[in-house]
Amino acid sequence: MLHLRLITPSDSTDEVVRLIEKTVGTTHLVVLAGAARNPAGDVVMCDVAREAGDELIGALRALDLDKTGSIAVDNIDLSLSRRADKAEEEAPGEGADAVLWEHLADATHEESTLSVTYIAFLTLATMIAACGVVLDNAILIVGAMAVGPEFGPLAGLSTAIVQRHPRLALRSLTALIVGFAVAMAVTVGFSLLMDALGQFSLEQLDDDRPNTGFVYAPDAFSFVVAVLAGIAGTLSLTSAKSGALVGVAISVTTVPAAANAAVALSYGDTTQTVGSTNQLLLNLLGIVLAGTLTLFFQKWLWSRQRSRFSNL
Known part of the structure; x- marks a missing residue:
């Protein structure tokens, strides 16, 4: 699993959240309104199956979030969650075969x-x-x-x-x-x-x-x-x-x-x-x-x- 921490401009948060929600293989979505100070905006966090990570990161970059906000990605070494297990099962392919091009x-x-x-x-x-x-x-x-x-x-x-x-x-x-x-x-x-x-x-x-x-x-x-x-x-x-x-x-x-x-x-x-x-x-x-x-x-x-x- 991958953990994404995003800083989004307030007027883009809803669009980012909708994108995450419709991406197969995502879970543990958290939105902290107004939490970011530099740059100012909202903090959005989620976990995503590795095999779905490249698609989601590419879509976030297509929204210019890497320019207007921030995209940070961390590997999750251990995740004890049924929702995480389900997200990995629903995501296409195997995580070991996925390539995170970014x-x-x-x-x-x-x-x-x-x-x-x-x-x-x-x-x-x-x-x-x-x-x-x-x-x-x-x-x-x-x-x-x-x-x-x-x-x-x-x-x-x-x-x-x-x-x-x-x-x-x-x-x-x-x-x-x-x-x-x-x-x-x-x-x-x-x-x-x-x-x-x-x-x-x-x-x-x-x-x-x-x-x-x-x-x-x-x-x-x-x-x-x-x-x-x-x-x-x-x-x-x-x-x-x-x-x-x-x-x-x-x-x-x-x-x-x-x-x-x-x-x-x-x-x-x-x-x-x-x-x-x-x-x-x-x-x-x-x-x-x-x-x-x-x-x-x-x-x-x-x-x-x-x-x-x-x-x-």
């Missing part, structure tokens, strides 16, 4: 913003991965994958393509390109420093690396794993199963490939630099492609379920 767009917008924190996390992840590839340490590679924040802009790009949102697409691309460029540039300097301190060496990079050699040797499985990870990551976002993102993060070879490319570049090893760059691009492409197709499929599937419900 929530998804808002979440990916925040995650795909180029910020100091985003660049710091990506740079630190790349530097950790650099230690991992030189030492051929799988634990460091996994740790670097978990720290890397790059799935946010990738999900944002997929969402922007499906929603036809060019500004979000540009924001996501900027975060990806600038973020990886800065992270790799800093890692080149880090590699040179570690070499000067005697911690990194060309011999370690060129040595047989059974645990990390895959990062500069892309193959068909690289793309397959990226596609599967992209599907899993997108489903975790749309179904609010955020815990699955950790598994997605440690299954793709984006950050390790960027790190290996940076270290190889610091030693002038063009073979590993090109191979690692190809691995990076292949993974990015696979994730975006899978995420976009997954969102298109979810959108199509949900529209069919809603049309089937409306025909009953």
